[in-house]
Amino acid sequence: MDFSLNEQQRGWQMEARRFAEEEIRPISLERDRIADPAATIDWDIIRKGSRLGFRTAAVPREWGGHGIDFVTQAVVIAELARGDSAIAKTFSQCWKWCHLIADRCTPEQRDRFLKPFLADDTYLLGGGITEPNAGSDNRLPPPDDPRSGLRLRAEREGDEWILNGEKCFIANANVGKLFFAFTRTNAAAAVGNGTSIFAVPIDTPGVRVGKVFNKSGWRFYQNAELIFDNARVPHANLLGEVNSGLKGHGGKNARFGELEYAANAVGVCDAAVEMATQCARTARRGGRLLAEQQLVQLKLSEMHMYTEALRSYVMRLAAESDADRAQPAPHGHFLMNFSSDAIQRVCYANLAIHTYAGGAAMHSGADKLVRDAIIWTHIAGDSAQRMKSLQGLLKAQPA
Template identity: 60%
Template sequence: MDFNLSNEQRSWQMAARKFADEEIRPLSLARDAIPTARETWDWDIIKKGSKLGFRTMAVPKEWGGQGTDFVSQALVMTELAKADSAISKAFSQNWKWSHLISSACTEQQKQRFLPAFVADDTFVLGKGLTEPSAGSDNRLPGDDPKTGLKLRAERKGDEWILNGEKAFIANAPIGKLFFIDARTDASVAPRQGTTMFLVPSDTPGFRIGKVFNKSGWRFYQNGEMIFENARVPHANVVGDVGGAVRKTGGAGGDTTGGDLFGDLELASNALGICDDACETALRYAKTAKQGGQVLFAQQNVQLQINKMFMLTEALRSYVMRVAWEHDMKIHSRNAGLAMNYSCDVVNEVSELYMEVRGAQGCHMDPHTDKLVRDAFIWNHLAGDSVSRMKIARRLAA
């Protein structure tokens, strides 16, 4: 296998590293420390990154985007996440959904939304699936019509009338366009009775509620969506009525039917956190003094740092393999597994990092504190029981 990067891939990596060092890192801890969830977002950094192409990386070149391959995307996410995991996610969240526009929408829908998305540095996308009482059962949909999402959509002439709520939706408070899953037939299983709609933020009857106050990824906005007789044109239905569950954010997914973008995205982002933890731990161990010598002189610290680097490099190999396989159109089972693995690695590496920092790890040193809070998000998004069961079931299918 050839592990070399092409000139183009290397240049994306370098551009992301420069942006991360010069623009993201200087503001990361200050944004994270803002107590009000709604105020952590910073349009200035999004606009600057957008002008460098980081918002539109997954839009095909014929639609004015960057049309980058998966290896470049993984490299960029890792570099941005090394400076701030939540800001990296704020950019890459757009890749999934802009790809869904270009891969699953009609020509007319693409014409309406893709040029507008590309042209506007403040055009941010999201997807609403979760509801206050429907989370995991959306990710493991069963046959009982009573399970899963409840948001209703009823057809009236050329429009659909949406009523209900969504919760925890990323980019909700600042997004301009959302994919929304709604039940169009509540008498059948969610798999058959759910339809996906394109819902612009200025849709009549649609508004944003509260912004959730998270412990990690504080920059990244998660909000409530409220639909009160919201009127969505039939022209905004994505694919078939009743076909939402078959549309994902992935580029065809892996052979286990997974969502490649989402899986690779989380694994690459975790790698950035691990890179940050390794470098910072090493720097700290080489400078902090303990018992009249630098901390690194302690054998236990050497063992901890060895393990941090070993796990991080193993994760890098897996991430790059998944990205490369998909660029080569070699479809494997690896994307979902790499995502689960990234959860284990980011947790272990961040815990080792805390140990190397000694008491500083518990003293709420702002950098250590943020790193550990951000890493903990993976337990929920990438390595919880539902995610692992889902991937195991796909392997067995």
């Protein structure tokens, strides 16, 4: 497979690299140090990135965005994440919901939701599936048991739906303007058959933001509770059919989530390799540079190996998505799990190569990469649950 970038893809990559080096890196540790989790976002960097197209990059050109393909999306995320993983995610989180808009909205809804998003450099998007008692069990419910999965209720009243319940850990919840809420519209059915999605502007009466979570990593990225107390949402904001919310729509955009996290992990691994190499080339132990010690060389080799293997896997899945080729079902999940293993190994090795003061001390830099890497353990379900999709591969292959 040829992974060389064309001129346009290279242009986006270079712009993202420049932005990461000149604008993101200088503020990364400073934002990480802020104690109040609700105060870490920097609107100036969001505005600057938005003006360069990083907020709206995934919206097709004919709808007013930049229409970059999946390979470019992966490359841009990796470059931004090399500067700061959480800042990169704040931009790409908007792409995720733009993909949902592209897949599920009518042309009228698309215009209505995209217009304000495209017009305002600080307009962020979010979406809520997770609830205090429903995280990975939205994805891995006992298949026929209506008791598992999300409980946020939506009941129809004329031309409106009344939403009651609570979401937690919702990205951008305290800073975003439009959210896609996954609601239970049939409590008697299993979650896969009883869920509907509504677009909910944050200023909808009855919607309020609860606590902002104080995370160890990705501190720039905001996660908060969203509380719905008789929130009235117009029927016109229902996406697709009632009860179709969690039914796979099979489009290539549905594969974006795993690609997004894995591409972000590539950028973090690049930053860790760079940091470890710099340290090994300058720090001396036992009268020799660390880079001359065989055990350190082994660690550096392993870091390179995981980083390059992950980059290749990301590029392959991105290229296959662009070609709209059918991929064996579990590869998105395997990619996500591999990215989780790779980022945690690579960032931990970087920390180990540093001295305590340069590595493990709070806000020294290497510690931040490890704290950011821990996030992969708890996003979009969990690694053990994703391994279940191996069943898809077993079914696809003759015994």
